[in-house]
Amino acid sequence: xxxxxxxxxxxxxxxxxxxxxxxxxxxxxxxxxxxxxxxxxxxxxxxxxxxxxxxxxxxxxxxxxxxxxxxxxxxxxxxxxxxxxxxxxxxxxxxxxxxxxxxxxxxxxxxxxxxxxxxxxxxxxxxxxxxxxxxxxxxxxxxxxxxxxxxxxxxxxxxxxxxxxxxxxxxxxxxxxxxxxxxxxxxxxxxxxxxxxxxxxxxxxxxxxxxxxxxxxxxxxxxxxxx
Numbered sequence: 418x419x420x421x422x423x424x425x426x427x428x429x430x431x432x433x434x435x436x437x438x439x440x441x442x443x444x445x446x447x448x449x450x451x452x453x454x455x456x457x458x459x460x461x462x463x464x465x466x467x468x469x470x471x472x473x474x475x476x477x478x479x480x481x482x483x484x485x486x487x488x489x490x491x492x493x494x495x496x497x498x499x500x501x502x503x504x505x506x507x508x509x510x511x512x513x514x515x516x517x518x519x520x521x522x523x524x525x526x527x528x529x530x531x532x533x534x535x536x537x538x539x540x541x542x543x544x545x546x547x548x549x550x551x552x553x554x555x556x557x558x559x560x561x562x563x564x565x566x567x568x569x570x571x572x573x574x575x576x577x578x579x580x581x582x583x584x585x586x587x588x589x590x591x592x593x594x595x596x597x598x599x600x601x602x603x604x605x606x607x608x609x610x611x612x613x614x615x616x617x618x619x620x621x622x623x624x625x626x627x628x629x630x631x632x633x634x635x636x637x638x639x640x641x642x643x644x
Contacts, residue, residue: 428570481554506631
């Protein structure tokens, strides 16, 4: 079967796992007037992809795919613990776990995989929750999706989600949003290739400003998003 089909479903921004409820701190940037137009929205998304996600979630997706391919349960469990440790803002940590749990519940019934079930059962025994990037890498491997295609889909999913949030929050026109997304094609391709072999020493290295804005989001007077 063409693996593009399961990849499109796994990376669909409309997948019912709650991703639409989270802005990754963008709502704070908009309320503070830092992100206020098409240009600043593109800058926010570019920096999120290249300076935050590249060193965090994309690295976990890539590493989780490797561990799943080798059926290395301990490595996958360790990756999940590391993911918890680097997500300092409470809302972002909870968002990652909620989306991960929903993704695992959805795809565990869609693609039967013994190793994936073993991993989820091991987490449940420890009263732990799977993080979204770990679950994404695990099920991409279970579906036979190649690593480069998986990473491309993951980055696209993140970019598309942030574009949608920018259109709603700033607000922007739909055409503006699509122009931003189109302009990110080469960046997504480049980041996906670089994420094939993530530097484990740099996992968790990201912009402190993003974490601070996410923490500030918890105390905004009014909010449309959960994070």
